[in-house]
Amino acid sequence: KAGVTQTPRYLIKTRGQQVTLSCSPISGHRSVSWYQQTPGQGLQFLFEYFSETQRNKGNFPGRFSGRQFSNSRSEMNVSTLELGDSALYLCASSLATTSSSYEQYFGPGTRLTVT
Amino acid sequence: AQTVTQSQPEMSVQEAETVTLSCTYDTSESDYYLFWYKQPPSRQMILVIRQEAYKQQNATENRFSVNFQKAAKSFSLKISDSQLGDAAMYFCAYLNFGNEKLTFGTGTRLTIIP
Numbered sequence: 001k002a003g004v005t006q007t008p009r010y011l012i013k014t015r016g017q018q019v020t021l022s023c024s025p026i027s028g029h030r031s032v033s034w035y036q037q038t039p040g041q042g043l044q045f046l047f048e049y050f051s052e053t054q055r056n057k058g059n060f061p062g063r064f065s066g067r068q069f070s071n072s073r074s075e076m077n078v079s080t081l082e083l084g085d086s087a088l089y090l091c092a093s094s095l096a097t098t099s100s101s102y103e104q105y106f107g108p109g110t111r112l113t114v115t
Numbered sequence: 116a117q118t119v120t121q122s123q124p125e126m127s128v129q130e131a132e133t134v135t136l137s138c139t140y141d142t143s144e145s146d147y148y149l150f151w152y153k154q155p156p157s158r159q160m161i162l163v164i165r166q167e168a169y170k171q172q173n174a175t176e177n178r179f180s181v182n183f184q185k186a187a188k189s190f191s192l193k194i195s196d197s198q199l200g201d202a203a204m205y206f207c208a209y210l211n212f213g214n215e216k217l218t219f220g221t222g223t224r225l226t227i228i229p
Contacts, residue, residue, distance in 0.1 A: 031215050033215050033216070033217070035217070042219060042220075042221050042222070043206065043217075043219040045216045045217060045218070048215040048216065050215070055215065056214060056215055056216050058216070088158065090160060092160075092217075094215060096215060102148055102210055102212075102214075102215065103150070103162055103165060104150075104162070104210075104215070104217060105162065106152075106159065106160035106161075106162075107159075108157075108158060108159045109158050109159070109160075
């Protein structure tokens with residue numbers, strides 16, 4: 001079974017621009033979560049989608065948004081980019097069931113650099 | 116809010132030896148899950164082991180085992196017979212029952228000495 005895929009792997013943007021990152025979960029996984037990883041703040045939860053609905057949201061400004069499609073693929077969008085948005089963005093998918101212990105499987109990440 | 120603390124920023128171990136990474140957490144919940152993830156320099160986060168809070172038995176996965184002390188809110192990872200491929204950042208993570216939000220610790224960088 002293929003793992004979680006994320007595109008693109010690397011991205012360079014300029015302050016003020018917007019960006020869209022994509023995540024394809026493991027086949028059969030309906031939950032997709034997004035995390036931001038930076039050297040200063042570590043790993044922080046952005047949001048989680050399940051069956052096209054946002055179920056959980058972290059403490060990030062409204063510039064960060066996401067969505068999920070009927071095939072469980074997810075996108076996250078960051079508008080009006082700031083230098084501090086430079087980070088590794090990780091996507092994780094899960095069956096989101098008790099029997100799976102809510103295990104999350106991560107993609108390779110998208111490295112976003114804002115200049 | 117839940118918090119996860121990893122007090123060892125860096126650890127090193129001789130190849131073939133055993134090393135234990137520490138993790139403590141704080142929660143008022145009774146049903147939750149705990150995980151150890153490994154992030155090698157390639158960046159891909161890999162699930163190492165999980166523990167359900169309702170299970171008293173410590174989880175084991177090959178050379179990896181945990182010491183789960185629920186009352187003390189402690190969740191340490193023991194790596195036996197350390198191998199060069201074990202070199203990575205190790206993150207302890209907490210998840211509430213029925214919730215997909217993982218709360219991570221700050222990580223421990225493990226170096227394997229040949």
